[in-house]
Amino acid sequence: MGFIGKGLFEGMVVTARNFVGSYFDKERLVTVQYPEERVQVPENSRTFPFLVFDADKDPIGTMRCVACKICEVECPPQCIYIVMDRDEKGKPQQRPKVFDIDISVCMQCQICVEVCPFDAIKMDNNYEKSQYGRFNELVEHLPELLKSNEYYNKIKPTEATIVDAKLKADAEKKAKKAAPAAAKPAAAAPKTVAPATPKLAPAAAPMARVAIPDDAPFTPEQRQWLSEYLAAVAGSGGTGVAPAAAAPVAGTPVAQAAAAAPAGNWPWHDPALGMQQRLDLAKGTPIADKLMAAMAQTDCHACGFDCRGYADAIATGAEPDLSLCLPGEAETANMLKKLMQEAGKL
Amino acid sequence: MIQPLTDAKPYTLTPGSNGVIETQTLEVSIGPQHPSTHGVFRMDCVLDGEAVVALKPVMGYLHRNHEQLAERMAWLGSMPYTDRLDYFNSMTNNWAYALAVEKLAGIKVPDRAEYIRVIMSELTRLLNHSCVIGFMLQDLGAWGTPLLYAFRERERILDLFEAVSGSRMMCNYMRFGGVRVNMTDANLATAKDIATRFPRFLDEFEKLLTNNEVLLARTQRVGILPKELAINAGISGPMARASGVDYDLRKVDKYGVYGRLDFRVPLGDVGDVYDRYYIRVLEMRESIKILQQALRDIPQGPHVAPEVKLRNFKIPPADGYGRIEGPKGELGFYLVSDEGGKQPYRYHVRPPSFINLTILEDMCVGHKVADVVVILGSVDIVLGEVDR
Numbered sequence: 001m002g003f004i005g006k007g008l009f010e011g012m013v014v015t016a017r018n019f020v021g022s023y024f025d026k027e028r029l030v031t032v033q034y035p036e037e038r039v040q041v042p043e044n045s046r047t048f049p050f051l052v053f054d055a056d057k058d059p060i061g062t063m064r065c066v067a068c069k070i071c072e073v074e075c076p077p078q079c080i081y082i083v084m085d086r087d088e089k090g091k092p093q094q095r096p097k098v099f100d101i102d103i104s105v106c107m108q109c110q111i112c113v114e115v116c117p118f119d120a121i122k123m124d125n126n127y128e129k130s131q132y133g134r135f136n137e138l139v140e141h142l143p144e145l146l147k148s149n150e151y152y153n154k155i156k157p158t159e160a161t162i163v164d165a166k167l168k169a170d171a172e173k174k175a176k177k178a179a180p181a182a183a184k185p186a187a188a189a190p191k192t193v194a195p196a197t198p199k200l201a202p203a204a205a206p207m208a209r210v211a212i213p214d215d216a217p218f219t220p221e222q223r224q225w226l227s228e229y230l231a232a233v234a235g236s237g238g239t240g241v242a243p244a245a246a247a248p249v250a251g252t253p254v255a256q257a258a259a260a261a262p263a264g265n266w267p268w269h270d271p272a273l274g275m276q277q278r279l280d281l282a283k284g285t286p287i288a289d290k291l292m293a294a295m296a297q298t299d300c301h302a303c304g305f306d307c308r309g310y311a312d313a314i315a316t317g318a319e320p321d322l323s324l325c326l327p328g329e330a331e332t333a334n335m336l337k338k339l340m341q342e343a344g345k346l
Numbered sequence: 347m348i349q350p351l352t353d354a355k356p357y358t359l360t361p362g363s364n365g366v367i368e369t370q371t372l373e374v375s376i377g378p379q380h381p382s383t384h385g386v387f388r389m390d391c392v393l394d395g396e397a398v399v400a401l402k403p404v405m406g407y408l409h410r411n412h413e414q415l416a417e418r419m420a421w422l423g424s425m426p427y428t429d430r431l432d433y434f435n436s437m438t439n440n441w442a443y444a445l446a447v448e449k450l451a452g453i454k455v456p457d458r459a460e461y462i463r464v465i466m467s468e469l470t471r472l473l474n475h476s477c478v479i480g481f482m483l484q485d486l487g488a489w490g491t492p493l494l495y496a497f498r499e500r501e502r503i504l505d506l507f508e509a510v511s512g513s514r515m516m517c518n519y520m521r522f523g524g525v526r527v528n529m530t531d532a533n534l535a536t537a538k539d540i541a542t543r544f545p546r547f548l549d550e551f552e553k554l555l556t557n558n559e560v561l562l563a564r565t566q567r568v569g570i571l572p573k574e575l576a577i578n579a580g581i582s583g584p585m586a587r588a589s590g591v592d593y594d595l596r597k598v599d600k601y602g603v604y605g606r607l608d609f610r611v612p613l614g615d616v617g618d619v620y621d622r623y624y625i626r627v628l629e630m631r632e633s634i635k636i637l638q639q640a641l642r643d644i645p646q647g648p649h650v651a652p653e654v655k656l657r658n659f660k661i662p663p664a665d666g667y668g669r670i671e672g673p674k675g676e677l678g679f680y681l682v683s684d685e686g687g688k689q690p691y692r693y694h695v696r697p698p699s700f701i702n703l704t705i706l707e708d709m710c711v712g713h714k715v716a717d718v719v720v721i722l723g724s725v726d727i728v729l730g731e732v733d734r
Binding site for chain 2: 010014015028042043044046114123301303
């Protein structure tokens with residue numbers, strides 16, 4: 001020990017060095033004069049979620065969200081509220097009508113982003129979100145939440161590039177998968193469908209050839225109308241019957257079968273169809289197919305499977321829970337229960 | 347209903363029959379809205395003049411139902427809530443919870459993830475210890491200076507946390523079987539930079555504090571915690587080690603890859619406030635050693651076990667306790683999974699600062715009321731964790 005007060009004196013030297021140093025050394029002067037200056041946030045930085053859409057012309061039509069409600073269920077503080085869009089007949093439209101995020105409840109945990117199978121919801125890094133009100137002002141609705149893919153690419157270039165590449169690969173894979181299915185005669189295809197109705201099988205064959213590619217830029221309505229049109233044309237042997245007359249919206253099973261052809265070998269595997277139509281298409285098929293037809297057909301994996309897998313799991317008894325189909329809501333759960341009871345398995 | 351500790355009568359200065367002024371004890375409630383209590387915490391002190399006769403810690407003002415919430419949501423859902431337990435150390439909280447779940451589900455964590463976890467938790471220890479010292483000195487009356495020096499260094503670490511995990515404090519970074527995103531080479535370079543700079547800051551910090559006569563006068567022989575009491579009361583972390591208890595879970599359990607890293611556990615001998623201050627400085631120096639080794643040895647590979655599902659994650663019926671050496675002490679999660687296994691049937695947190703707070707009275711009695719805040723500061727509490 002030196003003299004009394006040596007420790008104090010040494011401490012004063014440190015403070016003096018820091019004080020003087022702050023005029024010369026950037027390291028010692030760390031204050032940022034917000035709002036005149038702003039810190040550049042890192043790319044990974046996250047604040048609140050937003051929904052991604054692909055084309056500027058049509059945000060609603062090209063949004064990636066299919067209203068599967070996985071994020072709504074997984075959100076730890078339960079700040080997401082989704083209502084699926086339905087047309088006047090009650091058919092699910094595979095997109096949300098209402099998508100609200102209460103940002104006063106949201107805790108920015110990013111779990112919605114991680115669980116989304118469609119890369120539809122992403123984290124923003126805009127931290128200037130203060131509002132004058134405390135209630136409605138802090139609930140973000142669909143129009144505010146929708147942001148373009150360009151914006152996403154701008155704020156998170158690395159992440160967005162990976163996502164874009166993945167989506168492109170997925171679309172290509174899907175198109176490739178759809179192509180052989182369309183080329184194959186449908187009579188051979190419904191191996192899994194088992195005894196298809198005699199009326200269905202021969203009719204479906206020619207229609208499958210005019211499948212609309214999955215990545216074609218159509219809204220679900222346009223897609224449905226087009227597939228019905230094509231189905232009508234093909235179904236009538238190419239005689240050019242007026243489509244509206246030949247294929248009414250809730251058309252014959254024949255027309256609907258064609259509409260579903262590109263997605264797989266199951267005619268009911270089309271989310272644009274209503275529950276009753278799907279069940280009609282699956283009439284006379286084994287229980288697993290009927291169960292599948294009762295689902296929402298989004299392949300969202302909310303249950304942990306795709307629609308086919310969940311139906312098989314229920315049919316074999318591997319998955320006893322009938323309420324896992326989130327997009328299908330209570331309608332599907334009730335129908336699954338009914339079907340299982342009818343089959344005597346419950 | 348909280349019972350008052352004494353039947354306090356009006357304070358009188360009338361001399362008694364023997365000519366001496368009769369004094370009575372005075373009950374003072376410090377907190378819950380008092381800056382020295384580090385949050386909403388109340389100390390019910392009984393004072394005789396300036397000396398403390400009895401003291402009762404009153405907790406629960408920040409109770410947020412953490413455990414019950416966790417029992418109502420999926421396993422992953424409580425991960426972001428663990429960030430909010432001890433909001434200074436979200437990385438170590440994440441790790442403790444992930445470790446408990448991994449133990450329960452039998453998940454093997456890839457090597458790279460283990461190293462990333464070690465790096466993150468040692469950085470957390472650095473920022474926690476430096477800031478705790480700052481806060482303690484703030485309680486002593488050293489307004490701002492040491493705390494802001496500590497905050498300046500902490501900011502570098504938080505910037506790294508933000509670059510890696512996306513958030514400065516609520517990191518939500520660990521996942522069952524690994525971590526959420528991989529650390530890039532740029533991130534590792536930043537961590538290396540922090541590890542090389544930090545000793546310089548520590549030297550400066552020590553020069554400012556360690557031999558400071560005011561600090562010595564206020565902290566030495568104050569708030570002594572005997573070794574036996576520390577063991578009997580279940581004290582853990584730097585507090586126990588300051589009293590000479592050789593107990594560090596990194597050495598005892600060797601969880602993660604701590605078995606492969608070379609470091610020492612500093613121990614105190616008196617167990618007073620000064621020891622608790624200095625043990626933290628020494629632990630920071632050891633943490634830097636660990637950091638440098640981990641950054642040197644970190645292998646390439648996956649950052650998360652690929653077989654772990656994010657959604658519909660289920661655990662067969664079992665129970666288990668996972669614990670780590672958090673910056674404040676032993677942080678443990680006791681989890682029970684039952685039929686279905688979608689969410690915990692029972693979820694219990696063993697928070698170090700809550701248990702370390704239980705011996706506050708034993709340390710404070712006999713000291714002046716001004717020492718109480720210093721002793722409390724040396725315990726290192728975060729009310730988010732105490733009340734949960």
